[in-house]
Amino acid sequence: MKLDVLVVDDCRDMRETVAAILQRQGLEVALAENGQAALALLARGAEPGLIILDLRMPVMDGWAFLEACRDRPARLKRTVVASSLARPAELARIRADYGCRTMDKPFDIEALIRIAHEACSKLAA
Incomplete structure (x- = not known):
């Protein structure tokens, strides 16, 4: 599954705004409302060039997502943690x-x- 960016954020407006900006740049973007939904998408074979991850979310927060991906250091290196509260x-x-x-x-x-x-060009290389 081709996927450039995965946006993981519980705020629908934030997810959709970031997606719209990146899609206008020609990037393929998927959205997840929490870490659990993001892990489910990744389990189906998606390996985005960039994961934009909020820290504070219900169901599974960003900390738990990071821990779940600890055995995948390449995935973590493609993750940008974005927070206004950290x-x-x-x-x-x-x-x-x-x-x-x-x-x-x-x-x-x-x-x-x-x-x-930058992240997506590394993925293509």
Whole structure:
């Protein structure tokens, strides 16, 4: 299954806005409302070039998703944790323990587009 970006966020407006921005860039985007839904999509064979992951979600939060992917370091390296509520120490822990990038919400749209294109070009290579 070809998939460039997976957006995992419990806020429908955030998911849809990010998807619309990235789709206008020609990227294939899938959406998941929590970590459990994202893992189900990945279990069906999707391996996106980039996963944009919110930390605080119901059902399965971003922390639990990261733990579930711990045995897949390449997947974690393609994950950007995005949060408006995370403290600097939490973000530093995410970078150190999981090897993920972090971004603040609200997004810097140009940075988000650049990161998505970089990740997807690595996937194609």
